[in-house]
Amino acid sequence: MSHPGLDELREWDDRVVGLVDAFGLECAPQEFEICDHNDMLGYMAYSGMPSQYPHWSFGKAFEKQKTLYDHGVSGLPYEMVINSDPSLAYLMRDNSLGLNILTMAHVYGHNDFFRNNSTFVDTEPQYTLARFKSHAERIRSYVEDPVAGPTAVEATLDAAHALALNCQRNMSLRKTTRSEQQQRAIDMSTPPTDPNAAIHAPLSKEDPDLSRIPLEPEPDLLLFIRDYNPYLAEWQKDILTIVHEQAHYFIPQMETKIMNEGWASYWHYQVMSELDLPDDLRIEFMINHNQVIRPHPGGINPYHVGFRIWQAIYEREEGAGPIDHRRRDAGHHALFAARESDRDSSFLRRFLDRDLVRDLGLFEFTEKGRDTVVSKVADDQGWESVRDTLVASVGTGSLPVIEITDADFQGSRHLHLVHRYQGQELELPHARATMELLRTLWGRDVFLDTVLNEKPARLHCSEDGFSAESTDR
Amino acid sequence: MGATFRPASRESSDRSAGDRLRHRQKVRRSIMDNIGDIVAEESIIGRSGDQVVKVPIRGIKEYQFIHGKNQPSVGEGAGDDLAEGDVIARKPGDAAGKPGQAGEEAGVDYYETDITLDELIDMMFEDLNLPDLERKQMSSIESLRNTKRKGYRKVGLRVRLDRRRTVRNKIRRSLSTSSRTDVANDERVPFRAEDLSYRHRTTEIHKESNAAVFCIMDTSGSMGTTKKYLARSFFFMLYQFVARRYEKVDVIFLSHDIDAREVTEDEFFHKGESGGTFVSSGYNKALEIITDRYHPDLWNVYAFHCSDGDNFASDNPSAIKSAQELCDACNMFGYGEIKPQRATAYGNSLIDIFKAVAAPNFHAVLIEGKEDVWPAFKAFLGAEEDSA
Numbered sequence: 001m002s003h004p005g006l007d008e009l010r011e012w013d014d015r016v017v018g019l020v021d022a023f024g025l026e027c028a029p030q031e032f033e034i035c036d037h038n039d040m041l042g043y044m045a046y047s048g049m050p051s052q053y054p055h056w057s058f059g060k061a062f063e064k065q066k067t068l069y070d071h072g073v074s075g076l077p078y079e080m081v082i083n084s085d086p087s088l089a090y091l092m093r094d095n096s097l098g099l100n101i102l103t104m105a106h107v108y109g110h111n112d113f114f115r116n117n118s119t120f121v122d123t124e125p126q127y128t129l130a131r132f133k134s135h136a137e138r139i140r141s142y143v144e145d146p147v148a149g150p151t152a153v154e155a156t157l158d159a160a161h162a163l164a165l166n167c168q169r170n171m172s173l174r175k176t177t178r179s180e181q182q183q184r185a186i187d188m189s190t191p192p193t194d195p196n197a198a199i200h201a202p203l204s205k206e207d208p209d210l211s212r213i214p215l216e217p218e219p220d221l222l223l224f225i226r227d228y229n230p231y232l233a234e235w236q237k238d239i240l241t242i243v244h245e246q247a248h249y250f251i252p253q254m255e256t257k258i259m260n261e262g263w264a265s266y267w268h269y270q271v272m273s274e275l276d277l278p279d280d281l282r283i284e285f286m287i288n289h290n291q292v293i294r295p296h297p298g299g300i301n302p303y304h305v306g307f308r309i310w311q312a313i314y315e316r317e318e319g320a321g322p323i324d325h326r327r328r329d330a331g332h333h334a335l336f337a338a339r340e341s342d343r344d345s346s347f348l349r350r351f352l353d354r355d356l357v358r359d360l361g362l363f364e365f366t367e368k369g370r371d372t373v374v375s376k377v378a379d380d381q382g383w384e385s386v387r388d389t390l391v392a393s394v395g396t397g398s399l400p401v402i403e404i405t406d407a408d409f410q411g412s413r414h415l416h417l418v419h420r421y422q423g424q425e426l427e428l429p430h431a432r433a434t435m436e437l438l439r440t441l442w443g444r445d446v447f448l449d450t451v452l453n454e455k456p457a458r459l460h461c462s463e464d465g466f467s468a469e470s471t472d473r
Numbered sequence: 474m475g476a477t478f479r480p481a482s483r484e485s486s487d488r489s490a491g492d493r494l495r496h497r498q499k500v501r502r503s504i505m506d507n508i509g510d511i512v513a514e515e516s517i518i519g520r521s522g523d524q525v526v527k528v529p530i531r532g533i534k535e536y537q538f539i540h541g542k543n544q545p546s547v548g549e550g551a552g553d554d555l556a557e558g559d560v561i562a563r564k565p566g567d568a569a570g571k572p573g574q575a576g577e578e579a580g581v582d583y584y585e586t587d588i589t590l591d592e593l594i595d596m597m598f599e600d601l602n603l604p605d606l607e608r609k610q611m612s613s614i615e616s617l618r619n620t621k622r623k624g625y626r627k628v629g630l631r632v633r634l635d636r637r638r639t640v641r642n643k644i645r646r647s648l649s650t651s652s653r654t655d656v657a658n659d660e661r662v663p664f665r666a667e668d669l670s671y672r673h674r675t676t677e678i679h680k681e682s683n684a685a686v687f688c689i690m691d692t693s694g695s696m697g698t699t700k701k702y703l704a705r706s707f708f709f710m711l712y713q714f715v716a717r718r719y720e721k722v723d724v725i726f727l728s729h730d731i732d733a734r735e736v737t738e739d740e741f742f743h744k745g746e747s748g749g750t751f752v753s754s755g756y757n758k759a760l761e762i763i764t765d766r767y768h769p770d771l772w773n774v775y776a777f778h779c780s781d782g783d784n785f786a787s788d789n790p791s792a793i794k795s796a797q798e799l800c801d802a803c804n805m806f807g808y809g810e811i812k813p814q815r816a817t818a819y820g821n822s823l824i825d826i827f828k829a830v831a832a833p834n835f836h837a838v839l840i841e842g843k844e845d846v847w848p849a850f851k852a853f854l855g856a857e858e859d860s861a
Contacts (some may be wrong), residue, residue: 046488295550363549
């Protein structure tokens with residue numbers, strides 16, 4: 001194994017970039033930071049962010065990573081790329097030259113994807129690093145502020161973290177303002193023009209209650225609490241904003257995990273294949289590549305599934321012949337169109353066909369008692385169901401949808417939420433703990449309508465404790 | 474355009490140190506919160522101090538709304554022969570499938586951490602929050618007396634005069650108070666009282682503190698395994714507590730039904746049970762041993778008796794009398810009545826009868842289950858504090 005110097009890396013980078021450009025990837029300027037494995041462990045706990053606010057959960061993440069690493073259960077990631085502009089990625093000094101070249105090629109795939117996929121349109125990558133730095137500084141200032149202090153800041157962060165992912169997860173939907181919602185409510189209650197108004201009584205018109213808060217079910221829990229709990233201190237509101245902004249930054253990456261990793265793997269493979277590597281590096285590349293995209297039996301390896309789907313998209317247009325990505329052929333257009341418009345759920349629904357489901361050996365399983373039982377396989381009847389289950393479980397799809405429906409429930413400023421039940425019940429101990437945290441932020445009782453044991457139920461969290469009662473009549 | 478390469482910008486700093494520290498504090502806090510449950514775990518009782526134990530922790534999970542179990546998931550890598558209904562994994566467990574086994578229920582957030590028993594016991598006593606443990610009187614005997622040098626004094630016995638230091642002091646003084654020409658005059662400078670320096674000696678007394686712990690257990694027919702286990706938890710804590718306060722601790726195991734015998738630890742906990750109950754027999758045996766081997770002037774005696782409270786009625790008066798005597802001989806005498814799940818008692822219960830025992834260092838506790846052991850122990854020690 002050789003330990004490459006910077007000059008050597010630069011030389012290879014030039015060749016990689018040449019191919020990346022020729023293949024039509026559109027990348028932001030790229031920066032690589034050369035670090036050692038300790039730095040890498042540190043970065044992992046903070047999702048690669050050079051600065052992050054202090055919170056024990058990062059310490060927990062670090063301990064976990066380090067334990068796994070020390071025991072050899074998991075290695076260190078080859079690549080960690082931050083969706084920023086310029087794009088920031090890390091190369092480990094101790095990695096061999098071959099692995100670092102592969103990492104660079106892979107990183108350019110992510111770089112292009114961040115820049116061009118519609119899910120990331122609102123992430124404002126030019127401000128990413130500055131924003132996280134500002135978050136860190138603000139929270140540190142609250143920790144030092146005697147009015148807030150470390151204990152209260154931690155409690156607010158704990159509660160905010162619990163609710164962070166309960167927000168509008170489809171970034172392409174615009175958030176409606178309150179006045180727009182009012183207008184919509186008025187429009188909805190106005191009866192349509194009646195062409196036969198002369199011959200029967202006019203349709204009754206009911207005035208909508210425009211004072212109701214919220215007018216429409218509200219998925220952004222943190223923002224709603226920030227805006228409608230008058231008893232929160234300014235620093236608390238700012239913490240809610242910070243945690244929401246971070247969730248907003250990370251959700252697009254969760255929503256495109258398979259596409260993004262598949263895309264980067266697809267392009268590192270194309271780049272590395274065309275690089276004219278010397279034999280030893282070529283063999284090392286083949287070994288590493290196969291490690292990265294090997295199937296994880298019983299689980300889903302996004303690198304593998306994504307890689308295979310991208311491959312299939314190209315082959316569907318061009319056949320399985322020799323590939324020249326310098327040509328702008330139909331295959332090229334199909335790839336770049338999907339890269340721009342899809343996210344994992346639509347990507348899988350559109351491109352994961354029966355052949356792929358079978359080739360990937362996908363199957364559906366459920367737990368029955370102590371047994372894990374195969375419930376669907378990729379046969380004529382089962383493959384669509386397998387695909388749909390996968391579609392439903394990718395990204396934030398696996399998380400329950402919970403919306404605020406009333407901020408003045410029972411006329412006592414209690415918070416009322418509804419779980420949009422889609423066949424899966426909430427895990428009760430988690431729901432309870434989360435509601436207790438939610439109550440600390442809202443300051444009043446919290447109600448959640450959901451389904452328990454297949455019957456409608458209402459969870460109630462108050463000062464006196466937690467209760468769950470059936471509302472089935 | 475090629476990329477920018479730069480070596481790690483900062484000197485390698487341990488940026489997660491603060492967050493790790495806070496996480497560890499929370500882990501510790503969580504252990505403290507559950508210490509009552511933890512110390513009553515079977516796996517902990519009777520281990521030696523440096524052994525690592527696994528401690529279940531609750532509450533450092535990061536919560537959010539999630540779906541429950543039994544949702545279908547998708548995996549990859551199925552071979553051609555995989556068919557619907559195939560079992561691909563089975564959770565470990567005994568095939569018989571005992572219903573209601575703890576740990577099978579979903580959603581209880583446990584994860585385990587490693588900790589040595591010593592650390593755990595430190596936390597136990599930290600949790601007790603007993604003020605000034607050390608200051609309390611405990612009889613100790615002088616085992617060693619020697620003197621050693623300790624600095625210098627201006628006054629002292631003539632024989633301890635340090636001549637060298639005294640002369641040096643004089644020269645120093647003369648140099649600082651007189652001019653150079655004076656010294657050249659070779660004028661005689663006399664000693665003054667302030668020049669004198671005596672070696673100082675102090676006496677060190679080593680005290681040895683000894684404690685004897687009497688574990689007295691009822692092994693009559695009514696003491697089943699559960700009751701014995703609860704008793705054992707209590708004795709374990711008592712031993713750990715006493716062992717931390719005294720240099721030398723003897724543990725005496727006494728088991729009694731109608732008669733009392735001194736037994737080994739192993740016999741104490743594992744011997745089968747039979748016979749009726751004369752509580753006084755155990756107390757008298759303890760008193761006998763105290764008179765023989767552990768004189769209260771030299772030993773701190775702690776005695777604790779575990780029983781299920783079914784004593785022969787005829788023995789009650791003498792039991793009270795013996796208990797009274799034992800209180801006089803001991804620093805602490807405790808009685809733990811063990812009644813799992815409110816087991817039916819045969820009419821009388823010692824805990825009521827012992828209300829007649831009038832001694833500040835007597836304390837009776839009721840233990841109904843594992844979760845009572847720690848509170849009972851705390852109450853027991855709390856009583857000691859009050860009596861001190």
